[in-house]
Amino acid sequence: MEKTIRVKHPLGYAVYTEQELQEELRDLDFLRDAFLVLLNNKLTDESWDFPYNKEEVLSLAKEMYKKCNYSNDFIEECFKNELTENN
Numbered sequence: 001m002e003k004t005i006r007v008k009h010p011l012g013y014a015v016y017t018e019q020e021l022q023e024e025l026r027d028l029d030f031l032r033d034a035f036l037v038l039l040n041n042k043l044t045d046e047s048w049d050f051p052y053n054k055e056e057v058l059s060l061a062k063e064m065y066k067k068c069n070y071s072n073d074f075i076e077e078c079f080k081n082e083l084t085e086n087n
Helices: 018-039 041-045 054-066 072-086
Strands: 004-009 012-017
Touching: 004 018, 012 018, 018 041, 018 054, 054 072
Parallel strands: none
Antiparallel strands: 004 012
16 A cells, blocks of 8 residues: 655645645646746747746646646636637
């Protein structure tokens, strides 16, 4: 049986396997960078610290959210205007 980690959450506790927790931390790292890219993509495009541009951030974020417990229709609706305006 795989070891689980219990993490305090606003609604109680979330239970993760070590692999799931690592994935959550990778997503958090991505979202931190993505937020900066979305705030000022011209500045972040000039920086070597950001491996993706605004369009890539939106596409990767959409895929990340599809793996969550959100409705696919909801995710499609949230990203529809952003992805079509940028292409």
